[in-house]
Amino acid sequence: MDCIFCKIKAGEIPAQIVYRDDEIIAFRDINPKAPSHLLVIPNRHIETLADLKEEDTNMIGRLVLVANQIASEEGFSENGYRLVMNCREHGGQEVYHLHLHLLGGRQMMWPPG
Amino acid sequence: MDCIFCKIKAGEIPAQIVYRDDEIIAFRDINPKAPSHLLVIPNRHIETLADLKEEDTNMIGRLVLVANQIASEEGFSENGYRLVMNCREHGGQEVYHLHLHLLGGRQMMWPPG
Numbered sequence: 001m002d003c004i005f006c007k008i009k010a011g012e013i014p015a016q017i018v019y020r021d022d023e024i025i026a027f028r029d030i031n032p033k034a035p036s037h038l039l040v041i042p043n044r045h046i047e048t049l050a051d052l053k054e055e056d057t058n059m060i061g062r063l064v065l066v067a068n069q070i071a072s073e074e075g076f077s078e079n080g081y082r083l084v085m086n087c088r089e090h091g092g093q094e095v096y097h098l099h100l101h102l103l104g105g106r107q108m109m110w111p112p113g
Numbered sequence: 114m115d116c117i118f119c120k121i122k123a124g125e126i127p128a129q130i131v132y133r134d135d136e137i138i139a140f141r142d143i144n145p146k147a148p149s150h151l152l153v154i155p156n157r158h159i160e161t162l163a164d165l166k167e168e169d170t171n172m173i174g175r176l177v178l179v180a181n182q183i184a185s186e187e188g189f190s191e192n193g194y195r196l197v198m199n200c201r202e203h204g205g206q207e208v209y210h211l212h213l214h215l216l217g218g219r220q221m222m223w224p225p226g
């Protein structure tokens with residue numbers, strides 16, 4: 001595998017991992033766009049949102065619930081936060097391993113990029 | 114209920130509804146920030162992301178899968194798109210009925226607002 005996120009998952013590239021279970025890991029973005037900027041990813045290598053199948057429904061829901069839990073733990077749930085998922089070129093996807101951005105700790109603006 | 118999205122769901126306020134099932138509806142944002150800008154919402158009134166419970170996992174996953182399906186139908190899945198969920202003030206949430214933004218048809222920028 002030449003995927004940077006698979007290498008983070010495997011411990012081959014260092015990252016500040018804040019959550020880990022059998023299905024999902026979360027770690028800090030190395031180029032943060034907010035005081036707290038985390039990435040929540042499935043352990044399984046799925047390239048894009050558009051590659052999801054119906055059997056992934058529960059896993060996708062869990063990505064969001066794990067993000068909510070991290071927002072609480074990081075202390076910015078009450079003030080609020082933004083979740084973003086980018087699909088392919090127009091979405092601005094840079095790493096082709098599905099990931100959810102969790103951004104908190106500042107006022108997010110509109111439009112969202 | 115004084116919720117504008119509940120009124121859209123009930124047909125009391127007009128909207129361009131593009132998807133409807135027992136659990137979810139999707140309609141066009143009246144203040145679009147991209148050539149295609151849709152909102153995907155649970156029929157049930159849930160105020161914010163932070164109010165989700167574990168039993169909502171499947172519904173949340175389905176919001177994303179419905180967004181993917183709409184992206185295909187609208188013809189911008191291959192070029193790509195962005196999904197955004199805003200929670201409370203710092204997230205920029207304006208309507209306190211949980212919703213997922215689907216934005217496609219143009220290059221999305223970074224940071225995401």
